[in-house]
Structures are given as C-alpha cells and as structure tokens.
Amino acid sequence: MFTPPDPYWLRPMARHDLPEVREIDRLSFPTPARAGMFEHELEQNNIAHYLVLGRMGGDNGRLNPIIGFTGFWLIADEIHVSTIATHPQWRGRGLGELLLLALLFESYEHPATMVTLEVRRSNTVAQRLYRKYQFEEVGTRLRYYRDTGEDALLMTMPSLNARYFQFLENQQAALFQRLRSEA
C-alpha cells in the first residue's frame, strides 16, 4: 500500500474504525450497509479487503478523522470493488481517486488480472471516476438495486498489465502533486 502525502493517511480498516465508517456510509448511499455487514466483512469474509483513508489533525472535534473508505473482494484472479465512498465534506479534492488508486495498486499485489464493479446508472460522478481509470461498461444488471429498483452498470478494467501499472504510476504522481498543492 502506498503512503499518501501529508496530511493524509491510509491503512487497512479495523473494527474500531466502524463508527466513523458507518457514518460515511450512511451519508453516501441511498440505503446504508445492513447492521453487522462491516463486522462480517472484516472478521469472517476471507476474500474481503478494506482500506480507510484519514487526515491528520482535528475535524469537528475528532482527531485524525476517517474521511473515506473502500473495499474489495478477491475472487480467484478478479478484484470486485464492493464499496468506495468519501465523506461529503471532503469530496471533489481527489480523495475518491486516491482510494481507487490504492485499491488498483493492491490488485497487483495479490495478483489479480481484472477489476469489476457495479454502479448505479444515475451515479455519473462515480462512473466518471471509473472511466478516468479506463473502466469500460460491459453490461447492465436490470433492477439490481432493491432499494430503488435502479439498474446497475457492470464496469470492468480487464487488463491489469505492465502498461496499466505505468499508467497508475503516472496518475499517482499527478494526484500526489495535486494533493500536496491543495493540502
């Protein structure tokens, strides 16, 4: 896992992070994760990997708050992105991109050969982030989201090869420069 520039930090999610993670989850999705879902993912699901992104310093009375998280399942040689979210107060600053980049670099460590995810058809912000990282739309899962009945777009990044790794390194350099200049 890479080390982001100060004041940001990144590490595997732990159980004591869950109150903050749940709060971001609640603020980010139409239906929050069901009770016990994160505990199950951290403690019982061997294929699940979760990361939290935080910021050194204080924010609304919290010290070194968590400001985003992501998770994926490793299924054979496939990484499936299960979730990604940044706190609404911290959006638009490159931090969702930082989380996706961290996940994509981790994919090489397992190693996986492809990344897949589902995204709501209406979620154009997330789709734009995924397209920036060369994900392609490969299908639709009709009425996939039970809460709203919305369709999911199935997106994949099919070629985690050396060339894409180089692309990620270039993206990382540009993003770190941006984060340093805006910190």
Ligand SMILES: CC(C)(COP(=O)(O)OP(=O)(O)OC[C@H]1O[C@@H](n2cnc3c(N)ncnc32)[C@H](O)[C@@H]1OP(=O)(O)O)[C@@H](O)C(=O)NCCC(=O)NCCS
């Ligand atoms: C999707 C999400 C994680 C993006 O995080 P973020 O911190 O706001 O995103 P970033 O600032 O890192 O932006 C990364 C890219 O996302 C896209 N993006 C971000 N905000 C956008 C906006 N308001 N409009 C359009 N595209 C946007 C752009 O492609 C952007 O790249 P750019 O900076 O080169 O333009 C965040 O919006 C979120 O938590 N949403 C709610 C949860 C969710 O929908 N998760 C995805 C489930 S599939």
